[in-house]
Amino acid sequence: MTVGTTYETPRAGERKGEVRTVNVGGMRVPYHLTLLERPDPYLDIDSYDPEADLMALNMGPQHPSTHGVLRVKLYLDGETCIKAVPYLGYLHRGVEKLCEKLTYVQITPIVDKNDYVSPMMNELAINMAFEALLKVEVPPRALFIRTVCAEIQRVASHLLWLGTFGLDVGGGIGGGATLFMHTFREREMCLDLFENLTGCRFHYNTHQVGGNRHDIPEGWDQKVKRALGHIASRVDEYEAFVENPIFKARTIGVGVIDPILAMELGVCGPILRASGIDFDLRRDAPYAAYDKVEINVPVETAGDAYARYLVRVREMRESIRIALTLLDGVPEGPISALKPVKGPTNVKPKPGEAYVSIESPRGELGTYVISDGSPNPYRCKLRPPSLHAAALLPYLAPGSMVSDIVATLGSLDFILGEVDR
Amino acid sequence: MLEWIAFVILGLSLLLAGRMVVVSRDLVHSVLWLAVALVSTAGLFITLNAEFLAAVQILLYTGGVITLMLFGIMLTRRLATARVEHGSSGRVRGGVLALATFALVTVAVRQASRSGHLIQTGTLGDTKALGSLVLRDLMLPFEALSVLLLAAMIGAIVLARKVDP
Amino acid sequence: MMEGGLLFGNPWLHGLIMGVIVLSGAMGVAAYAVWFERKFAARMQNRPGPTEVGYGGLLQPIADLLKLLQKEHLIPRSADRPLFNLAPVLVVIAPLATLAVIPFGPGLVGTDPSIGLLFALAISSLMVIPVWMAGWASNNKYALLGAMRAAAQAISYEIPLLLAAMVPIVLTGSFRVGDIVAAQEGGRWFAFWPPGPGFFAFLLFFFASLAESNRIPFDIPEAESELVAGVTTEYSGMIFGLIYLAEYLHTFIASALAALLFLGGWQGPGPDGIHWMLLKSLLVFAVIFWIRWSWLRYRSDQLMAMCWKIFLPLGLVLVMASAIWVQLR
């Protein structure tokens, strides 16, 4: 049941701050390592026990807690999962191909729909790639607005995650629903801020090649300060609501990801940081205005669902702080480096290619663009963090119960729009 | 008169349920018919003023044993989907056996009631009398029975337990 | 058979009239419990809750009922038809039969036999069989898992429930609910009077009945984030409504029993009567809802572990302690 290779994982009980790390390919990996044997997720089902009664359960594509249209085929022995096979593609819309057909100007509103929980990040990533292709210097005011928006979006995304995670472990008719409504109450505040800024609550189309389309309206910064201060106080309330023996019993030790597995599968973002690897693009490869602000990256070593919860909640607080710090320093000036768009073919980069990655709420969101000199990109590859998180599932599910699989699914926080594109 | 009607109804349902337990081709149906039989028995107890016994019957047999049986069926899928085959050959022998048992029980009960060994009507519903009977007069057999059950339980656990790898 | 208080001389007449009163009352309570819960939960979540039908959505239960009645009764092709149709009916029968022995006031009872409490607990333990039937007959994997969880949970939690109920029985020396209430005369409610065992037995009874009636944090059989809707996955229309109704009835009976056994039943400061009984049981009811909308859910193996490792020993200790109390007094 185990593969020949052995893997290494940090010693149990190590706390944050005590972890010594080494630099492996730009990632900080815990130094203290012990050996671990990992079961093969794609275990041949016949090798399990031919006499056993395995029940094949198709969880999804229509299931309350597969977060959209993921289908996971579970092989269950009683209620214990022996093997889990995720099937992707139920939400495939051909966005990458669509990007080849559309012009650079038109792509932004389309990729908005990829990660439909944090659309601002999609716009940011793809426009940064186009700008790198064009070698345009984005004005500082636009950079600051982008960064503030990104951090508010991160707060909104993590709030949504917390609510839906509550639904997963707490029930849609129960305490989970209460948590869900509470987090959505605060998420609405974030969306109201975006509505004031861009005119849309969700699919904003506020970034464009060379800058932003919308400038900060009068009094917006005051609204942001009010709303974010409010949310910061409510985060304490969520902690009071959630951090009790029931929640801990459901999350501690559930879906444990060791750092080596996480790195092998290219997992990033809060999941990686919850596994003890201190890696955050905002700090390690700053983009936009992140070099203007100090960023504390929360790291946990346990790698279970509870650690991921802790990391995300701390990240929420950190994002609020970053957004408020940056908001005070928004410089005056233009918000776009290019002339306003007058037609679909306004942007025509020279032949070349560019890869840009940003830290979305789910991890490294990369965009790779090749231009052939025409107004359409020749190829546009998106590197979604969610796809890599979804790839973890076969490794985490075996041996856990159906309830734990649901909790694991929730804690991985992948967005199917981004997985399938 | 009323009790007579109740007795007839309960007795008939008991007979029907007992037959269906044997005849039913679906194992789950069999178990559910057994539940009906047990509930009818509890009803019969009530008509005999043995309410405590009836409640215990429902609580232990219907609530506990039947649920365990259903649970067992469900956990072994091959058992659940299997259809029970009944041959007609056993019917005569079965009938004879049933009649013989019935006669035996009738004779035993008649003799017992004649010699006065039966507990008087009304005592069965009285929990105090029942308690003193079990824990005072019949103390030794009761405890022996408990030890036997405990031994059976431990044996079952030992048999069912997987050897640790 | 000894009869409890007979308000109407003829036992037949008494049974009929009490049946109409208690059953319609309980149905109304169950229907409006849904409304109350929806409002309560909505306010906890900063929502208005039902507002459209009637003032403050007061007619919402009736509207829901009419909607359910209109809906098509779908039976899956591969379902076990007789069991599938029979199960919801039986599910409702168990709590309704329990109501026959639950007194709502002095003499306001169908019948108060000497084993009333045992009867009530025995009958409500029967509910698991139709629930299992529903899950089995649906021929759906989620329903089957739900049925499996329901059966495991019910047989485990029956024992702590009975042990918790044993405490007032030991303290009173009778299974008769009327006697138990009478023993709490003068505000010496069992939840508070023997200072130790009573209170913990009340808590034990409360949480065990949460598990028996499948409420959060023990609503594992219908955990909709895992099992879609548990045993009710394939049910639709009024036949689903019956299961739903039975659940609320079960919860209401559990809270009524808690009020009777531990909170002095219909006794209270001022005149005794049904108003105290209703107040107390509805209070327990509200606490159940409060917990339901505030806590998350346990996993099934944790639930079992809790039952066998905490609740069962605690129950045994409590029964012993109350027996010692009775002996020493």
Next chain:
Amino acid sequence: MSLLSLAQALRVSFQNLTRPKNTEPLPWKGSRERAERYRASFALVHDEHGEEACIGCMLCEKICPSQIISVTQGPKAPSAATGKPRGWCTDFTLDLNACIICELCVQVCPADAIIMMRVQEKPGFAREDLLLTMEKLYANEKLAKLTWATPTKLQEMQDPKPKRPEPVAAAPAKDAAPIKDAAPAAGASSAKDAAPGAESAPAAGTTPSKDAEPAKEVPPVKETPPASDAAPAAGTEKPSDA
């Protein structure tokens, strides 16, 4: 300790009982005020001479990422008001079924003709209900509040080097100043008691002479909701209430 944390959850949900309601029953009673940049549906507007502003240049059709706009260009003809020849649009349809509300069509419009509305289109029973024909689009102009963003304002906002003269009221030496200036002006127009004079002053000051005409025609349009709050504007929301 751990039991106390369970009680904490109960406390949180209990204290939320007293908080104000955060949601509203769906047929809005009109209490929710949308941001002035809020964009939902579309309207075609008339210019200051009362003529249809759309010149049928088809730029919006070309830029639309989901290709839902179709414009039929008519022959050039002199305008009745000014006598100068200009383009005309003979047919204009916009399929809201597939619209992604990206505002690109507004941004590229050279004539300030297409402007988004702050009110959601009413849900319909047929697909045709969400197909905005030219008549519907021109009718929308009067029906409900339009957003703040006109093409001129959007392009001004994004222009890295605005060539226009510095407005008197705005802080000098700041490139972004005119943008910031436009925002309160639009904000005032959405308020009920904004005087038309106060509204048009900064708009005229900030816009270059070529763009003055479309910028000027916006205020009367935006004045319609406050002036007729009871009659036509309410008329649009009434059916959705019922």
